[in-house]
Amino acid sequence: MFLIPDVVVRFFHRMASPPHFYAFTARLMPWLVVIFVMLTAAGLYGGLYLAPPDYQQGDSYRIIYIHVPSAWMSLFIYVVMAIAGGIGLVWRIKLAEIVAISSAPVGASFTFIALVTGSLWGKPMWGTWWVWDARLTSELILLFLYLGVIGLYGAIDDKRVASKAIAILALVGVVNIPIIHYSVEWWNTLHQGPTVTKMDKPSIHVTMLVPLLLMALSFKFYYIIAMLQRARVELLQRERNAQWVKNMLQEKQS
Amino acid sequence: MTFTSLSEFFAMGGYAFYVWTSYGLTLIVLLANIIIPVWQRKQFLRSLSLKQQRLDK
Numbered sequence: 681m682f683l684i685p686d687v688v689v690r691f692f693h694r695m696a697s698p699p700h701f702y703a704f705t706a707r708l709m710p711w712l713v714v715i716f717v718m719l720t721a722a723g724l725y726g727g728l729y730l731a732p733p734d735y736q737q738g739d740s741y742r743i744i745y746i747h748v749p750s751a752w753m754s755l756f757i758y759v760v761m762a763i764a765g766g767i768g769l770v771w772r773i774k775l776a777e778i779v780a781i782s783s784a785p786v787g788a789s790f791t792f793i794a795l796v797t798g799s800l801w802g803k804p805m806w807g808t809w810w811v812w813d814a815r816l817t818s819e820l821i822l823l824f825l826y827l828g829v830i831g832l833y834g835a836i837d838d839k840r841v842a843s844k845a846i847a848i849l850a851l852v853g854v855v856n857i858p859i860i861h862y863s864v865e866w867w868n869t870l871h872q873g874p875t876v877t878k879m880d881k882p883s884i885h886v887t888m889l890v891p892l893l894l895m896a897l898s899f900k901f902y903y904i905i906a907m908l909q910r911a912r913v914e915l916l917q918r919e920r921n922a923q924w925v926k927n928m929l930q931e932k933q934s
Numbered sequence: 935m936t937f938t939s940l941s942e943f944f945a946m947g948g949y950a951f952y953v954w955t956s957y958g959l960t961l962i963v964l965l966a967n968i969i970i971p972v973w974q975r976k977q978f979l980r981s982l983s984l985k986q987q988r989l990d991k
Contacts, residue, residue, distance in 0.1 A: 729943070732936055739947035743956045750960070789963050797956040804952050902964060909971040916978055929983045 696775045698915055699924035705908045712905050719898035726891030734888075743801040744888075748876070749896040751794040754822055755857055757787035757903060761829070762854050765847030774918070775911075777843035780850065781833050782910035786903055788826035795819060806870055814863035815871035818856060825853040839918055 694700050727745035734741035761783040768777035798816070799809045810816065829846045836842035864873045875884045876892065884892070919925050937943040946953040 729936065733947060738949060740949035740952055742946065742949075742953050746956060746960045786967055789967050793960050793963055796959060800952045800956045804949055906964075906967040906971070909968060909975075913971050913975045913978065916975060916982075920982060925982070926986065929979070929986050932979075933983060933987075 696773055698774065698919050698922065699928075701775055702912060702915060702924075702928075705912060709905070709908070712901055712908075716898055716901040716905060719894055719901060723891050723894035723898050726887075726894060731888050731891055732885075737805060740801065740804050743797050745891055745895045747794060747797040747801060748892060749899045750790045750797065751819070752896055753899045753903060754787060754791040754794050754819070755860060756900075757783050757790060757907075758822065758825070758850070758857060759854070761787060762847075762850040765843070765850045768843055769847040769851075772840075775915075777840070777847075778911045778914045778918070779907065780847060781829075781843065782907045782914055783903075784826055784829045784833070784846075785910060786906045788823060788830065790899070790903075791819065791823040791826055795823065811870050813869040813871055814867040815860065815869050818860040818863050821856055822853075822860060825849075825856065828853075 695704065723745065728742055731742075733739045761780050764776045764783065765780035767773060768780055795816070798819075802811075803809050829849055832849060833839075833842045833846050836845060863869065864871055876889065916925065944950060944954075
């Protein structure tokens with residue numbers, strides 16, 4: 681542990697304590713919301729108003745500012761969920777289990793948004809709402825993985841056992857993540873190749889790139905906010921008989 | 935300046951339906967993911983405190 685600064689270790693130790701996590705996230709929330717709103721406002725202003733129309737796609741390309749960040753988030757959240765699940769599985773840390781299950785609905789939502797906005801973009805540009813192309817199909821499988829995690833968790837009454845089960849499912853499903861990412865390179869698909877995450881220079885103009893990156897950052901903050909809101913409910917439900925919850929209720933009543 | 939008027943902005947170069955449906959749907963899904971857990975937590979706290987009051991009597 682000598683590689684990790686003492687402050688960081690202590691922070692994680694304290695965050696793993698349920699009453700501290702509950703109080704800390706409440707204090708953190710307004711700051712997260714302020715940052716999220718500012719990033720979103722700047723990103724939308726840049727993307728919907730300042731950025732020029734695409735020379736081939738006109739204004740329809742503006743769907744990119746939610747489609748691409750959502751698709752990135754669908755992969756990012758899945759990896760976070762699998763890692764948190766893995767940590768919970770190995771060290772039985774309650775908070776890691778809660779982060780894993782609280783990520784699932786947010787990840788499923790972003791996957792759904794990526795699929796639907798992709799469809800709404802595909803109709804005018806490709807002339808079809810849907811094709812069974814590698815990128816689209818693997819993203820749809822991701823949605824089913826998220827829904828599987830949510831369903832499995834709900835089906836098992838003992839939430840510690842349920843957390844083990846979803847962690848295993850999430851870890852097995854990680855195999856789909858590189859498939860989604862490289863699908864546009866491995867198979868000849870209708871979906872276009874990457875324009876931003878290319879190793880050399882991104883093939884997108886800076887007036888279009890900046891709002892896209894702002895929206896990507898804004899969605900990261902949104903994920904933290906939505907995941908923590910879920911986590912607070914989940915934590916209260918699991919800790920309903922704990923002394924700190926009783927103390928908190930009494931303080932509210934008096 | 936890309937758009938010269940507000941109506942031109944809403945028209946989105948003829949792609950208004952696709953662009954605004956995408957943005958509207960995203961807004962609804964993202965709002966729901968905040969409103970639902972906040973509401974659930976308030977409901978749960980209310981039911982817990984009611985239970986506590988019954989036990990205290």
